[in-house]
Amino acid sequence: MADPVSPAEGQLIDKAFWDIEVYDRAMNLEGPWTPYTPTWKAGAVAATIGNGTLTGKYKKVGRLIFWAFRFAWGSTTPVPTDAGIWFFGFPPGLPIVGDQAGSARCTSPNGFQWPLSVSQNVGIEMWFTTPADAAISRTVPYTWGASTAGRSITASGFYETTA
Structure with missing residues (x-):
């Protein structure tokens, strides 16, 4: 898992960014041991x-x-x-x-x-x-x-x- 990133000033949080930086990380936390x-x-x-x-x-x-x-x-x-x-x-x-x-x-x-x-x-x-x-x-x-x-x-x- 990569280190967290922040959107650049003025950058909109698009679906790709959301999927990689939020959703995928959250799913990893809930995934199997x-x-x-x-x-x-x-x-x-x-x-x-x-x-x-x-x-x-x-x-x-x-x-x-x-x-x-x-x-x-x-x-x-x-x-x-x-x-x-x-x-x-x-x-x-x-x-x-x-x-x-x-x-x-x-x-x-x-x-x-x-x-x-x-x-x-x-x-x-x-x-x-x-x-x-x-x-x-x-x-x-x-x-x-x-x-x-x-x-x-x-x-x-x-x-x-x-x-």
Whole structure:
């Protein structure tokens, strides 16, 4: 999408100008989001999802990227062997300029929710921390395993890109 333009002094806003500068931009805002599959790592080791779900979507509007993400633990999701922090990928090919803003929560099957902070790692991955400033890992906010099926992390936010 091109940068917005203003009509020159005395220029009438004709149909072509209206279509390109107003209508097409508005339709892009309402258009579909692009799905993507986020990466998942525990420390430096790729993790596998089993029968859980790991989905993402994004919407590019000019140089702003709006993103949404959901991770749900399944009954066959294996506990990562690496005890490190869990990292999840931002939309690929859309590098971050500066900081990103976002919010997240961890939800249990009974509906209990923990608010999480979203941070970025080298501009390509996100990680989450609890209100106690503990990073999400295989033991935070609880020990993940077969008994934690149905627990999830949901996040959304936005950032500026160079792409």
